[in-house]
Amino acid sequence: MTNQQPHSLNRREALRSAACGFGGLALAGLTSQASLAAGTHFAPKAKRVVMLFMHGGVSQMDSFDRKPILNREHGKPLPFELPGLIRPDRLGKVFGVKWKWTQHGECGQWVSELFPHTAKIIDKLCLIKSLHTEGEAHGQAVLRLHTGEAAFVRPSMGAWVSYGLGSGNDDLPAYVALDYPTMHGGVRLYGSSFLPAKHQAMPIKLARSANKLPEIQNLSSDLLSATRQREQVEAITGLSRLHATASGGDAQLEGVIESYELAYRMQSIAPEVLDLGRETQETLAMYGVDQEPTDVFARQCLLARRMAEAGVRFIQVATGYHWDHHGNIELNMPTSAAQTDKPVAALIEDLDRRGLLDDTLVVWAGEFGRTPVAQIDRGNPGRDHNPHGYTIWMAGGGVKPGYSHGATDDFGYLAVENKVHMHDLHATILHLLGLDHERLTYRYAGRDFRLTDVYGRVVDEVIA
């Protein structure tokens, strides 16, 4: 019934055999249920996830969900009531779309002119045009996207995946969060909540670090040379080992000793993974590194690929909070798209040419979509929040390429056909990783918890 397990008789051996990974140690008798027994519930299609979080909420009708009626009805009232609405007081008339649309690829998907690079890889993407969620405000919707829940503190999706699958490598964290916001949930967006701490993401800072170089906190010493630090690590572990030996073996003490060894390995390996200078000029250019306006997101996407390559299980990348186009969508949406379109497309291409796309699931998603009507309290109109129907896409990792699932109504407001709830998206992502969302549970405070609470349905239709 509880999480405690008996002390292991041979702790040293237990430690060695446990799926350790960088993030932490599965310690018998110390942290229990540290990780599921190795192995998935069924054969996985994806081994890792890269989640590209479009913070603020991308307008579906200006990106991938073409609704010609909006232009025809521009300036007229919506012909139906807006159910469950946000701020009815600030919603105006139907608001037309400014962009040209063309069909792309063999699948013939419509893509707005704001995403020319994504348009070129459209045959690799699986669009879901009927996602819906709860939460009219950013914070709630962002928390639901990342943790499935807004009102209560719950583990993030990446933490569940780390808990379910363990780390995919020995020297790096299982789960990283790149440039994650401090707002709209902050650490909860990549936290482990009641799951053991080893499942929380290692935050990496890039956008706001010196020279846009990736940074992991406390990764290197300002005071000691590598040799001197090696000596110090040996002294610390040596000293601690005397303690552990004198105490006849104690899993906690052994765990700390092991953590220094892991930390030291990480110190040696991580700088290599973080070093974008190891990429060819061609690759850098393909992502848009050192070009404006793509530089920052290009670096983030490139780093995500390097992490995926190095075996990191779950990589979360945030664009920065710039998709919230309440006003002046005409000017702001092209800017947001231009910052991200090329790097995103490059990431897909790059993963593909390296043979990584097959088992890497890429998820491109905002926390919600936007309204078909204009928001009137701004001089230059934009669109307000809309959790009732919007578009996200996935690629690689076992989803159908060149495919589109579900639809919103004629105006792009409500998901109406083959609706996919946020919980269903989570269930599907876990499924692709070989995890049954109903069986991936953790007992806390007397109850079994899951990412999808009591909801969720795997969307079989999008699975290849």
Added chain:
Amino acid sequence: MLKRSLLLSLIVFVSSQTFADDGAVFFGEYIEPLLKQHCYECHSHEAGEASGGLVLDSKAGWTVGGDSGPAIVPREPGKSLLWRAVAYQNDNLQMPPEGKLTAGDLSLLKKWIESGAFDPRTGGQAAQRKTIDIAVGKQWWAFRPMAQQQPRKSQGSLSLLVDDAVRSELAEYQLTLSPPAARNVLIRRVTYDLTGLPPNYFSFGDASYEQIVDQLLASRHFGEKWGRHWLDVARYADSNGSSFNPPFPQAWRYRNWLIDSFNADLPIDRFLQMQIAGDLLPYETQQQRDDSLIATGYLLLGSKVLGTFDKEQLTLDVIDEQLDTIGKSLLGMTLGCARCHDHKFDPIPQRDYYALAGIFSSTVTLDDRLGGPKEDESDWSRRGLGEGGDEQLQEFLSEHRYAWIKATSKRFQAAKKVDETQSSDESEHSKELTAAREELAKADATLAEFRSKLPPYAMAVRDQVRPGDVAIRIRGVAASHGDVVPRGFLQVASFEGQPNVNPSASGRLEFAQWLTAPQNPLTARVFVNRIWKHLFREGLVRSVDNFGTTGEQPSHPQLLDNLATQFIANGWKLKPLVRELVVSQTYRQSVGSPPQSDPENRLLSCQHRRRLDPEEIRDTLLVLSGRLDATSGEGMLDSLPISDVSNLGDYLKIQDNRRTIYQPVIRTLEPDVLQLFDSANNAMVTGARPKTVVAPQALYFLNSSFVQSSAERIAATKFEDTPRDASLSNVVDETFAWIAARPPTDAERRLLVDYLQRQADGPPGLTRHDIMKLCQTILGSTQFQFVE
């Protein structure tokens, strides 16, 4: 495929024939297969599932219906829940969940209901309601009255009682207590346990252990350590967190009040009553009144989804958070499980949840909304302090609330502007800087004007003007009202002569009395068990926040009951209880490896080793490096705007050299040391902190500027006079004792001397840098990080 062809044939059939006169045929041909195919998986006895309490495998199933009542009203599809669900007319209830039925199926169902819903099935029954039998529930150990049994030998002394109880259990397994720990080990243990600070090895003197314990209990650091334990279960923080994250600039008053309460040894029954109903308690002095108001901050500190547009939902979520906290922290019950249905494991019917919910819906937690552009954000309740303070505050708020709150933002922005201009500008006297400073002066003046009218105030509750009962929410859905339940308490923990809710008030006062009545089977047990846990590392009931049937049973039930009844008999005093526990032989044992017959050491044949808490790590480094500011923190968030602060970056890193308990906890941005090591989850009741070992903790000891600067400061201040030709083993002895509060063993000394020799860079002889590295090495070791 089968599904499709079947449907196809049905549709063809329907369109080519009129409906059969014989309802039984129609039901058998069309409706039953449809129900079987689409509904039975979750709504039939055969599948063993009755979601929402509904089965559809018999007529009784739908006529009686599920949690929401009858599923079908014959001839009235519009009034039939089943129809509304399958037609997807209700946002909260759409069946089947995986997708709407086809138009053909829907029209069949509709016609069937319209034509009277003839159902020829006989026999069968509605889903068996699992009803909770309170009398049976009371048999669970935690709900039984506490059994007081006078122990044979140990009259009078609680510590003997403890030792007796532990020894006699051990004896049954042919085990004994371990020998007592060495004096310096024991002093370090008890000093950390009672104050969270390190002892000074060089001033141990020859006071007896009991004298040392008494000194520690009298130290004001006792309240700081034990206050932190309570903050863990009170899910304390200085900001709301969640989606909209305003600071709680006055939360410190609650924190400091409880530190003072522990130091003054305020009886715990009173301590708990104040937190639940302080505003309703009688008082003699204004100080008592203020303290009682401040204490109710406990009810307000939860993390709320303030941006929720549906205010009824928000209100119910806030109440749920309060009940969840009260349940786990005071009663050891997971009350939240009874929000949507009867508790699945514990004898807590949904009625009881809403009986309690009525008490808190009759309490003002969230205040009126603010005016202005952020009108959708709710606000927490405030009470003024001091003579006439509350009236003054309410008057102030009704007049100036919005302008004042805006002024806090303006002042913050102006100060930020000055910072930015200063850092971007070379010349001290640029026009821009002058302008920014003028703006700041103006903003300061405006804010000062408001603050001059603002009495000191606290986060504190009051009763609603119109208290009342609330309706059960079917399946927890805010809009689905069931029966209204009278306010009350948990039936399973009820006792004779318990107080009844006064209908003209919220009922918190009576709830507080009920909680702390000597007959309440849960409160004292839960509290005493927490104290035990902090001193023996595991509770007698290890699931300290869960005394329900999914929790663990006590390892020493009679001891727990004796401790609880003695605790009550001694006036709910904490310090005497702690004293008795730490002078017991059981506490004084050395750490060791538990025997194979008791691998988890539940019988306590040795003490458990424990790691330092993150607060202890930080505070110790401050003490050892001579930097600790021993004053207490107040109002450290006054510079922040009362608005979402999540995005204020470095402005939130408000830290000084006071003890960690005084450092503000911004829910979206915890200080590093708390994030990396095992701190309490600041949004949930955390009676037992997690125990984790992760590599970032090692990186923190190796590379963080705080550990490095602490090591440097220790070397620079404590060992500044060390001559370059000092004996290495003397230096090792001194630094080791300074940091780990004991001399090193021979092997430890040899290893560190060897390290010092090997790592020397420059000319022979000790440098300050060498000592720094030595200090850092000892700080990184398990010898420092663990309490033996």
